[in-house]
Amino acid sequence: MLDPVKCPKCDPPAELESVVVHEVEVDRCSSCGGIWFDRSELGRLIELEEQDLAPLLAGKPNEGANQRHGACPREGQELIRVGAARSRDVIVDFCWKCQGVWLDAGELERLRNAPPKS
Secondary structure, X not given: OOOOOEOOOOOOOOEEEEEEEOOEEEEEEOOXXXXXXXXXXXXXXXXXXOOOOXXXXXXXXXXXXXXXXXXXXXXXXXXXXXXXXXXXXXEEEEOOOOOOEEEOOOHHHXXXXXXXXX
């Protein structure tokens, strides 16, 4: 049996729950509302309609979470904080090794609502 995947931001680390949206399984923290996307999962989901993403949009934004550093729930490597390609105003946590992305609560909605780049 695999070890449970832990939240990179909660202290103590909460277990992440699997959530399936349009046949894509992501991991969400029921405590802080953050979401872990394995490589390419975010790109597959971000353009879906809001009602389809409802299970992932729950959770109140917490600016304090954005200030905390965390480790990749898959690799254990320290996540690096980078401006999202879609909106530099949203700082995402990225694992250089597995290329997964952690979004704190509210960041998925902020990315979806970002104006298109010209």
